Amino acid sequence: MSDLEAAVAAGVLGADEAHRALLQATVEVARAIFGAKAASVFLLDEEADELVFEAVAGEGEGELIGMRFPAGTGIAGWVLTTGEPLVVDDLSADTRWSRSAAESTGYVPKSMMAVPLLVEERALGVLSVLDRPTESRLRLAEVDMLGLFANQAAIALDLLQRARRARRRRPARAAGPRGGAARGGRPRRGVRPHPRPRARASRPALGSEPEVKARRSRL
Amino acid sequence: MSAAIELHEHEEEEELPAWSLPAEAVDRIRVPVTLPEQVTREWAWGGSTGAGVRVCILDSGVELEHPLIGRVERSVAVVRDENGELQVVDDTEGDLCGHGTACAGVVRSLAPDVELTSVRVLGAGYKGGGETMLGGLAWAIEEGFQVVNMSLSTTRTKYVERLHELADHAYFKRVLLVASAHNMPVESFPWRFASVVSVGSHEETDGLTFYYNPTPPVEFFGRGLDLDLAWLDGGSIRATGNSFATPHIAGICALILGKHPDLTPFQLKSVLYQTASNAKETAE
Numbered sequence A: 001m002s003d004l005e006a007a008v009a010a011g012v013l014g015a016d017e018a019h020r021a022l023l024q025a026t027v028e029v030a031r032a033i034f035g036a037k038a039a040s041v042f043l044l045d046e047e048a049d050e051l052v053f054e055a056v057a058g059e060g061e062g063e064l065i066g067m068r069f070p071a072g073t074g075i076a077g078w079v080l081t082t083g084e085p086l087v088v089d090d091l092s093a094d095t096r097w098s099r100s101a102a103e104s105t106g107y108v109p110k111s112m113m114a115v116p117l118l119v120e121e122r123a124l125g126v127l128s129v130l131d132r133p134t135e136s137r138l139r140l141a142e143v144d145m146l147g148l149f150a151n152q153a154a155i156a157l158d159l160l161q162r163a164r165r166a167r168r169r170r171p172a173r174a175a176g177p178r179g180g181a182a183r184g185g186r187p188r189r190g191v192r193p194h195p196r197p198r199a200r201a202s203r204p205a206l207g208s209e210p211e212v213k214a215r216r217s218r219l
Numbered sequence B: 001m002s003a004a005i006e007l008h009e010h011e012e013e014e015e016l017p018a019w020s021l022p023a024e025a026v027d028r029i030r031v032p033v034t035l036p037e038q039v040t041r042e043w044a045w046g047g048s049t050g051a052g053v054r055v056c057i058l059d060s061g062v063e064l065e066h067p068l069i070g071r072v073e074r075s076v077a078v079v080r081d082e083n084g085e086l087q088v089v090d091d092t093e094g095d096l097c098g099h100g101t102a103c104a105g106v107v108r109s110l111a112p113d114v115e116l117t118s119v120r121v122l123g124a125g126y127k128g129g130g131e132t133m134l135g136g137l138a139w140a141i142e143e144g145f146q147v148v149n150m151s152l153s154t155t156r157t158k159y160v161e162r163l164h165e166l167a168d169h170a171y172f173k174r175v176l177l178v179a180s181a182h183n184m185p186v187e188s189f190p191w192r193f194a195s196v197v198s199v200g201s202h203e204e205t206d207g208l209t210f211y212y213n214p215t216p217p218v219e220f221f222g223r224g225l226d227l228d229l230a231w232l233d234g235g236s237i238r239a240t241g242n243s244f245a246t247p248h249i250a251g252i253c254a255l256i257l258g259k260h261p262d263l264t265p266f267q268l269k270s271v272l273y274q275t276a277s278n279a280k281e282t283a284e
Helices: A004-032 A076-080 A097-104 A140-169 B001-010 B022-031 B041-045 B099-110 B129-143 B159-174 B241-260 B264-277
Strands: A037-046 A048-058 A068-070 A086-088 A113-121 A123-129 B056-061 B074-080 B086-090 B116-119 B147-150 B177-181 B197-202 B220-224 B227-230 B234-239
Touching: A004 A037, A004 A048, A004 A123, A037 A076, A037 B001, A037 B159, A048 A076, A048 A123, A048 B220, A048 B227, A048 B234, A068 A076, A068 A113, A076 A086, A076 A123, A086 B159, A097 B147, A123 A140, B041 B264, B056 B099, B056 B129, B056 B241, B074 B129, B086 B129, B099 B116, B099 B227, B099 B241, B129 B147, B129 B159, B147 B241, B159 B177, B159 B264, B177 B234, B177 B241, B197 B241, B197 B264, B220 B241
Parallel strands: B056 B116, B056 B147, B074 B116, B147 B177, B177 B197, B197 B220
Antiparallel strands: A037 A048, A037 A123, A048 A068, A086 A113, A086 B234, A113 A123, B074 B086, B227 B234
């Protein structure tokens, strides 16, 4: 391995971890700002046409990462396909949705705010905030604020995708052991490495471990 | 008289000048002066129920026999056939996510006698959604609906040129496109086009309250906050979004067209301006 290759490999691995940390920080701040029970980022896997839980703060943190559902269904899927933000305050009224959510995640939120994650002309995924306090009436300023967070999350998600694409392209000998040294440090709850099997290197899917892929949700 | 029939009649008058106006043709293009000195809401839609107006909901489908919506005249879906070609086919799926049902319910609540048609372009996944939307819109324009509700947008620039062509085509065919704006600093379409009526949200609770925005591209604000909306399985849901402000403006447009069916899209936009809640001379 040349010095340059090694430097690029180390940089890519470090960037991958840093960008996932940034994404995680974004959902944690979103959750805190809105006083919500949970906040999540879903990534669009364009090839599979599915949305994947990429970062979760609060309820489901550590369990939902990698879970997938069809990109055109449910509240998040609708937000992605229409490109329009949405706030629903009584999800329990949608019995199909509630039942599906309960079966797949074990958690049925009462309310959900969701905005698309857009970078330039690409839709990368969806940011959602679940169960914000409902004592005070929603203001449009809150929806606007969520949009601002979505911009930040979209940038983090874009950086993460770029880093992963670069990592998949680097020479095999530069890859090092799975979860190499550059991935080290304190294990983060709710954030796990996404080892990319060589056979699936061309897929843009993230978090697509087989056991996870089998679990689908209509969230 | 439906827009489709009216347009057909225009097309039959081949002698009408299209590209230049000879002096002797002036008498043949006399048009009615439809706006009085002061356009009031009473003049604009007083007594109208939207009867005779065909409204298209370009969305995720509309649930059939929903108690808040009632009759849906026709439901179609844009799908790909075995050769990958887009086809518009009759649809019995209803609504796949609830959103189209919500939009239809808002239009119905404001204009109870409109004729609703659902064109399902959402729900088949994200992939290919842009082509499906364009296919549905092209069909709706050719069908000659007076109002098309589009609570959706695309950021994909590869669709912009075609979408722009369709929006302009609709404008000249007297098909009014009412499109949701983004509340984020995002370049998306078709709401950014001047040929459509673009809609954002205000925070008030009256469905007939709407505002003209003197600093576009978002041209109008409709009710979009904390709405009780028709949803799946005959139920309802409380939700917020520009998507639901849009059918409020679409419903008001249908009321106006119910009373003044010959208004062109630019005249209709002028009536909206004159009757907006922030227009100083508005007389209720």
